[in-house]
Amino acid sequence: MKQVVMRWGLVLVLVSVAGASEADKKMGALVDGMRVGPLRRLDIGVTRKGTLIPAVVSADDLDLRTKKTRVLLVNVNGESDPKVSVGAALKWFYESGEAAEFRKRFVLSAVPVANPDGWVSGRGASNLSGGMPATAFPPSGTAYGDVKNPEAHYLWRWIGISAPDLVIEIGEGDSPGLFVPRTGLAAMKPLVSLGASLGASGELASCLPRHAACGTGPVAAVRLVDRPDRVPTHLARIFRSGFTGPSPARRELQMRLARTPVQVATQLAKRYGHQLNTVAYIPALALVGRIRLGQLTGDSSHLDDVQRIVAPYASGKKPTVPPGRIFGSNHSGHLVFAELARVTGKPVYRKLAKNAADLAFDKQGRPLAAMPGHVEMSDSVFMACPILVETGVLTGKPRYTRMALRHMKFMLATNLRPDGLHAHSPLDSAPWGRGNGFPALGLAWCLSHLPESAAERKPILSAHRAHLSALIKRQDPTGMWHQVIDHTGSYREFTSTCMITYSIIRGIRRGWLDEKTYGPVVARSWPAIKTRIAPDATLVDVCTGTGKQKTLRAYLDRTAILGPDDRGGAMALMVSTEMAAWDRDRQQVRKSR
Structure with a gap:
C-alpha cells in the first residue's frame, strides 16, 4: 500500500491514499472540511469493507495531562448531517468569537461518522456487514475481527484509552434536546439539569457512564437530538453548566502515567515470569525481565526464584529442546539460560544455551542455510539470531556469530520490503506489527553482545538502523505502532510497540542510535505503553x-x-526494565556533572 507521509509537528501522520475506495474518498472529503484550528485527522479503525474510520483531534486530545476539559463529538451513523452537526460545530468552536471564552477551558474533537459504510451508502444504521453498530454497546465478541460490528469495538476502545472527559453522541429522534444518563456518576451531576433522562440501552451515550471501556473507567456522556445547526447552542449550555474534567477514565490513565518504570515493572513481575513449563520465548523473556528488575532494585529474590524455576533443566531432568520438535520459540526460549550464564557465571547455563545454537549446524558441524524452524517468518530474526550471538560470545567460538549473520541475511532476503519494513512472510506483503517488532528486538539483542571488533557487527548494525529508520516514520501520533505497521486503521498494538521501544532505548543507551533523533520517539511511545498497563498488569490490545x-x-x-x-506481559517487562536502566544511566550522568 503506497503511503503519503505528512508532518504533524514532531509527529508523522500516515494517510493511505493509493487504491482508496469511494467510501474512503467521501469520508476524506468530509474530514478535510473539519480540519479547523488545531484539528488533524487520526484514523481510529477500519470497517469490514476496508473503509477507514477517521477522527479529528488536536494535541490536547492526545495529552492526558492537559488542564483543559476534553469533549468528544460522536456521530455514529452520520445522522443529522455531519457536515453541519459536526463540521459546523467544530468551526464555531475554533473560529467564532462567541466560543472564545470556551476555548480557554475546553478542547473539542470529533468522530464525524463512526459507521462510514452506512453513511456513504445511505443505509443509515446498517453498516453493510449485517451489523448495527449504533446499538452494539458495550460491544461483545472479539475485537477487532467482529464480522458484524467492528466499528463499535474500535470506537469503544478508542474512547476507553484516549479517555475524553465528556462524549456527546449526536443522533436523531422525535423529541429534540439533550438526554442525560442518570447513573450516579459524580461527573454527570452538572449535566443532569440540562435534559431528560436517558435510560439504559445499547447506545453509546447510555453505556459510557455505566461501563469502563478498556477497563480504564467510565466517561460522562449525553445524547444530543436536534437540528444540525443547533449543536453549538447545546454546546454552549454544556460549557456553561459547570461541567469539568478529568473523567474517571482519564484520572486512571493519569495515575498510570505517574508510575516510574521500576514501579511498572514491579507490578508486571507479580503476574508474569513465574514458570518455564516449556522452553519458549514468552515465559523466558518474562524471566529475563525479572532478573533485570532484581538487578535494578538490588532484590536478589528474583534471580533466586528464576534459578529455582529453571532447575529441572539445569539438573537434566527436563530437556531444553523437546525431542523431535524444532521450532523458533524454543530457540529464543534459551535466552534465559544465556542471561543466567552472564549473571551467575555458572557453566551449566552456558551449556544449556548452546543446546539451541547447535541446531544451526549439521552432524558434521557445517552451517545450514538458515536456522531450522524459521518457517519463512520475520519472527525468526529474533528467534534465532540472538541465541547464536549469545552462544558465540559465551563460548568464544565465532562460528555461532557467523551463523547469526548468515541467518539474518537469509531472512532479510525472504521478507524485507523495498520500504525497509518486513513482510511477515512471503504469503502476504503486510508488515505485521510484531513481525517488525521481532527483527527490531532480535538485532538489538545481537548488537548488545557482539564485540565492536566482530566482523558481523557492521552488517547487522546497518540492517538494524535501516529498519528502525523505516519504523519511526510510521509511529502513530499516539506514540504507538499499528497491528499492520503501514495501515492507519489497524489497531494500535501493544507488543510491537514494546519491542520497538525496547530496541530504540537499548540503541540509545549503547550508543548506536542518535538520542536527538530517537529520544523523542521514546518520549511518545513509553507513555502510550504505560497507559495500556493497568496496576494489576492487565493489558490493552x-x-x-x-x-x-x-x-x-x-x-x-x-x-x-x-x-x-x-x-x-513479557514484552512489557522487557521494555519497562530497559526504560528503568536508561533512567538510571541519565541520573548517574547528571550526578557526575
Missing part, C-alpha cells in the same frame, strides 16, 4: 499468537487481547 497469514484482512482480524496476557 495485545495481538494474539499469529502464524503466517494469507491476506491483509487476516492480520486486521487477529484478536486484540484486553486483559492478562503472558506474551504482552
Whole structure:
C-alpha cells in the first residue's frame, strides 16, 4: 500500500491514499472540511469493507495531562448531517468569537461518522456487514475481527484509552434536546439539569457512564437530538453548566502515567515470569525481565526464584529442546539460560544455551542455510539470531556469530520490503506489527553482545538502523505502532510497540542510535505503553499468537487481547526494565556533572 507521509509537528501522520475506495474518498472529503484550528485527522479503525474510520483531534486530545476539559463529538451513523452537526460545530468552536471564552477551558474533537459504510451508502444504521453498530454497546465478541460490528469495538476502545472527559453522541429522534444518563456518576451531576433522562440501552451515550471501556473507567456522556445547526447552542449550555474534567477514565490513565518504570515493572513481575513449563520465548523473556528488575532494585529474590524455576533443566531432568520438535520459540526460549550464564557465571547455563545454537549446524558441524524452524517468518530474526550471538560470545567460538549473520541475511532476503519494513512472510506483503517488532528486538539483542571488533557487527548494525529508520516514520501520533505497521486503521498494538521501544532505548543507551533523533520517539511511545498497563498488569490490545497469514484482512482480524496476557506481559517487562536502566544511566550522568 503506497503511503503519503505528512508532518504533524514532531509527529508523522500516515494517510493511505493509493487504491482508496469511494467510501474512503467521501469520508476524506468530509474530514478535510473539519480540519479547523488545531484539528488533524487520526484514523481510529477500519470497517469490514476496508473503509477507514477517521477522527479529528488536536494535541490536547492526545495529552492526558492537559488542564483543559476534553469533549468528544460522536456521530455514529452520520445522522443529522455531519457536515453541519459536526463540521459546523467544530468551526464555531475554533473560529467564532462567541466560543472564545470556551476555548480557554475546553478542547473539542470529533468522530464525524463512526459507521462510514452506512453513511456513504445511505443505509443509515446498517453498516453493510449485517451489523448495527449504533446499538452494539458495550460491544461483545472479539475485537477487532467482529464480522458484524467492528466499528463499535474500535470506537469503544478508542474512547476507553484516549479517555475524553465528556462524549456527546449526536443522533436523531422525535423529541429534540439533550438526554442525560442518570447513573450516579459524580461527573454527570452538572449535566443532569440540562435534559431528560436517558435510560439504559445499547447506545453509546447510555453505556459510557455505566461501563469502563478498556477497563480504564467510565466517561460522562449525553445524547444530543436536534437540528444540525443547533449543536453549538447545546454546546454552549454544556460549557456553561459547570461541567469539568478529568473523567474517571482519564484520572486512571493519569495515575498510570505517574508510575516510574521500576514501579511498572514491579507490578508486571507479580503476574508474569513465574514458570518455564516449556522452553519458549514468552515465559523466558518474562524471566529475563525479572532478573533485570532484581538487578535494578538490588532484590536478589528474583534471580533466586528464576534459578529455582529453571532447575529441572539445569539438573537434566527436563530437556531444553523437546525431542523431535524444532521450532523458533524454543530457540529464543534459551535466552534465559544465556542471561543466567552472564549473571551467575555458572557453566551449566552456558551449556544449556548452546543446546539451541547447535541446531544451526549439521552432524558434521557445517552451517545450514538458515536456522531450522524459521518457517519463512520475520519472527525468526529474533528467534534465532540472538541465541547464536549469545552462544558465540559465551563460548568464544565465532562460528555461532557467523551463523547469526548468515541467518539474518537469509531472512532479510525472504521478507524485507523495498520500504525497509518486513513482510511477515512471503504469503502476504503486510508488515505485521510484531513481525517488525521481532527483527527490531532480535538485532538489538545481537548488537548488545557482539564485540565492536566482530566482523558481523557492521552488517547487522546497518540492517538494524535501516529498519528502525523505516519504523519511526510510521509511529502513530499516539506514540504507538499499528497491528499492520503501514495501515492507519489497524489497531494500535501493544507488543510491537514494546519491542520497538525496547530496541530504540537499548540503541540509545549503547550508543548506536542518535538520542536527538530517537529520544523523542521514546518520549511518545513509553507513555502510550504505560497507559495500556493497568496496576494489576492487565493489558490493552495485545495481538494474539499469529502464524503466517494469507491476506491483509487476516492480520486486521487477529484478536486484540484486553486483559492478562503472558506474551504482552513479557514484552512489557522487557521494555519497562530497559526504560528503568536508561533512567538510571541519565541520573548517574547528571550526578557526575
